[in-house]
Amino acid sequence: MSVQERKRLIAEHVYELRKKGRIQQTRQFIQHGSTTVYDHSVRVAYYSLVLAELLHLQEHQQELIRGALLHDYFLYDWHEKDKSHNLHGFRHPYTALENADKDYHLSKRERNIIVRHMFPLIPIPPVFMEGWIVCMVDKGCSIYETVKARNYGGKSSKTQNARPSKCFK
Ligand SMILES: [Fe+2]
Numbered sequence: 001m002s003v004q005e006r007k008r009l010i011a012e013h014v015y016e017l018r019k020k021g022r023i024q025q026t027r028q029f030i031q032h033g034s035t036t037v038y039d040h041s042v043r044v045a046y047y048s049l050v051l052a053e054l055l056h057l058q059e060h061q062q063e064l065i066r067g068a069l070l071h072d073y074f075l076y077d078w079h080e081k082d083k084s085h086n087l088h089g090f091r092h093p094y095t096a097l098e099n100a101d102k103d104y105h106l107s108k109r110e111r112n113i114i115v116r117h118m119f120p121l122i123p124i125p126p127v128f129m130e131g132w133i134v135c136m137v138d139k140g141c142s143i144y145e146t147v148k149a150r151n152y153g154g155k156s157s158k159t160q161n162a163r164p165s166k167c168f169k
């Protein structure tokens with residue numbers, strides 16, 4: 001699949017999710033450095049697709065994309081000091097699943113991708129291969145976003161222009 005095909009596929013899913021739920025709200029919240037939860041989630045979806053292709057695991061592509069796009073659907077700014085944000089690392093997959101369940105009809109696989117993406121911090125592993133993919137890609141994207149923010153002092157970098165979510169603005 002070409003880069004454009006992957007972007008188009010993700011854009012179609014974002015469009016569908018926008019119709020029903022609150023995915024637009026994720027644009028307001030910062031995830032790492034200067035990266036919003038929305039950009040982070042799109043990046044995770046994009047590279048999850050790449051990894052699934054490399055592993056020849058394309059049977060559940062739709063669930064992989066939806067699970068990746070919703071894995072951080074916790075809908076608050078975790079940097080704000082608030083009692084409800086305590087233990088964010090441990091609790092946010094459950095909050096994301098609760099929110100996603102309210103807004104969308106999710107499959108078993110999509111639910112598992114969301115709730116198990118923080119393995120091994122939460123020591124219950126994903127059940128499905130797609131869950132492992134999102135779990136690993138999420139770690140890589142998080143490190144990239146954090147390091148990039150450090151190198152650019154939290155400001156936008158040139159590399160951001162090439163981010164996969166750029167085409168969804
Ligand atoms: Fe997360």
Ligand SMILES: [Fe+2]
Nearest residue numbers: 040071072138
């Ligand atoms: Fe994440």
